[in-house]
Amino acid sequence: MPNVAERIRRFILDDLGWDGAADELTDDLPLIHAGALDSIGILTLVQFLESNYGIIIDDDEIVSVHLGSLASIEQLVQSKKSSQSPQSPEFSRL
Secondary structure (H helix, E strand, C coil): CCCHHHHHHHHHHHCCCCCCCHHHCCCCCCCCCCCCCCHHHHHHHHHHHHHHHCCCCCHHHCCHHHHCCHHHHHHHHHHHHHHCCCCCHHHHHC
């Protein structure tokens, strides 16, 4: 199974239509600055992350520090997965 960064890379390439070369989409590429993510792309990505990883990303977490690169997105997902469990209050929002 591909890691989080690889799944997001495929999502950006296949679903968001990144028109750069696939090898340019490195873990540290600034996604917003490079044009890989725009405002609609960010919302689409958040929906993808929430539905595929069973996490909830709060509005105040939708910032470039968390969504600025594949590496930062992977870190956010891993952090959310470890802090949210079926018993935690976040899951009552589902």
